[in-house]
Amino acid sequence: MPLPQGELLGSEEVQQNVSTRFEQACMELKAKGERQRAEKALKEQEEQRAAAREEARRPAKERLEYMKNSDDVFTADMYKRQSNQDEEDRDAVLDDDDELDALRLARINKMKKQKAQMQENLAKGHGVYDEVFEENFLKTVLASKFCVAHFFHEDFERCKIMDKHLKLLATNHVEARFFKINAEKALFFVEKLEIRTLPTVVFFQDGKAIDKLLGFNGxxxxxxxxxxxxxxxxxxxxxxxMERGFYEERADDAPKKVVSTITRGKVSRTEDFEDPFDD
Incomplete structure (x- = not known):
């Protein structure tokens, strides 16, 4: 007696499912086999490389062993020198570490000194641009290694322009003391430093006037x-x-200067250089 149609369809569906699962199992088995073969090939390659490296090292090892056990004085001496070289190479690595530590420590100490110097400069008034009066001029110039002094007149527009720029620079360059001094109220230093133009900016190093900027010249x-x-x-x-290189090149072309030395109570001049400020 023939099976009902529904039962026949169900039987075909089961057969299809079985066939699909069988195909999937075959594909998975094939992929697994390929992975295993690839892993085996990779392992064999690694073993071959390791054997090649060992083979390359073997002559050197055998040579050193022969040299070590040789009765020949020259050969034994060669082995000793080779051993000493190996020891020196190891010491060199350690020395490199010590050198790096020393450089690191030197950099830390340098940064500490720079920080201490900055704090000292700030205590002396660096970092701000203010007015210094005649009675404090010598004290201010002698207190700092570098000073930038602007001789100004209250009514001169160009002096106000110079003030604007120097104020900005003072906050960015705390390594120098920036200040201004009223030329009308500091006639003694105007005369001694031969201030003939306003604005004039005088640059000091260790109490010596090393350069002048007359007006906006240059x-x-x-x-x-x-x-x-x-x-x-x-x-x-x-x-x-400033950045190295550019200013070193420019400095070679700068004009020679008369050096005015400021000491307590007087200003002396040395005529060792051509004076570019005299007419």
Whole structure:
């Protein structure tokens, strides 16, 4: 008697499911076999490389062993020198570590000194741009290694322009003391430093006037010069720290200067250099 139609369809569905699962199992088995073969091939390659490396090292090992056990004085001496070289190589690695530690320590100490110097400079008034009066001028110039002094007149517009730029530079270059002094109220120093033009910026190092900026001479674009332009001009004097290279080249072309030495109570001049400020 024939099976009902529903039972026949169910039987075909079961057969299809079995066939599908069988195909999947075959594919998984095939993939597993391929992975195993690939892993085996990779392992064999690694073993071959290791054997090759060992083979390459073997002659050196055998040579050293022969040299070690040789009765020949020259050969034994060669082995001793080779052993000493190996020891020196190991010591060199340790020395490199010691050198790095020393460099690291030196850098830390340098940073500590720079921080201490910055704190000392800030205590002396560095980092701000203020007015210094005649009675405090010597004290201010002698207190700091580098000073930038602006001789100004209250009514001169160009002096106000110079003030604006120097104020910005003072906050960025605490290595120098920036200040201004009223030329009308400091006639003694105006005379001794031969201030003939306003504004005039005088640059000091260790109490010596090493350079002058007369008006805006040497600055580009006249009254429209930038703070960077003035910064570069001051950088030539060495009063502020700038990028190496550019200022060293510019400094070679800078004019020679009369050096005015300020001591307590007097100003003396040395005529060792051509004076570019005299007419």
């Amino acid at each position: 600055l580009p674009n006249g009254d429209e010069f930038s703070t960077r332009d003035l910064e570069e001009r001051i950088g030539i004097t060495g009063c502020i720290k």
